[in-house]
Amino acid sequence: MSGRFLIYKGFYFSNKYCIFESLRLSLKTIMNKHQDIHIHPGEILLEDVIKPAGITIKEAAGMLKVSRLTLSKILNGRGGITPNIALRIEAVFGGKADFWLRLQRTYDLEEERRNLLLHPVHLEKFRYV
Numbered sequence: 001m002s003g004r005f006l007i008y009k010g011f012y013f014s015n016k017y018c019i020f021e022s023l024r025l026s027l028k029t030i031m032n033k034h035q036d037i038h039i040h041p042g043e044i045l046l047e048d049v050i051k052p053a054g055i056t057i058k059e060a061a062g063m064l065k066v067s068r069l070t071l072s073k074i075l076n077g078r079g080g081i082t083p084n085i086a087l088r089i090e091a092v093f094g095g096k097a098d099f100w101l102r103l104q105r106t107y108d109l110e111e112e113r114r115n116l117l118l119h120p121v122h123l124e125k126f127r128y129v
Helices: 027-033 041-053 057-064 068-075 083-093 097-118
Strands: 006-008 011-013 018-020
Touching (some): 041 083, 057 068
Antiparallel strands (some): 006 011, 011 018
16 A cells, blocks of 8 residues: 555545555444544545445446536545435435535534634634623
8 A cells, every 4th residue: 555644543544545453444434433534525435335336437427417527526525515416326326315414514514623723713702691
């Protein structure tokens, strides 16, 4: 395995691999156990749904009735999973649309949290009387 890795709570992450004690685990399993792991849902869609199905991004886009560019942006973390896309994933690949929306919401919230840490805004806590 080559490339950049993130080590988090005993897990090793790269764009293509997730290894825990030399065992391949699905990213969905890890997300269920560790909600605080920061992974774009497009990466989970690619690694846990599209690749195991043995289909190309172009084929998956055709099945979802979206452009290859739209799906590619989602899979590369440059686009988000909208309610419309989540419903399409549910219809084509199974599972629940709200699962994908929760992953996206969690990812977006963590991104904003990181942005606020990098670029703090002075906010005063409201004092109830």
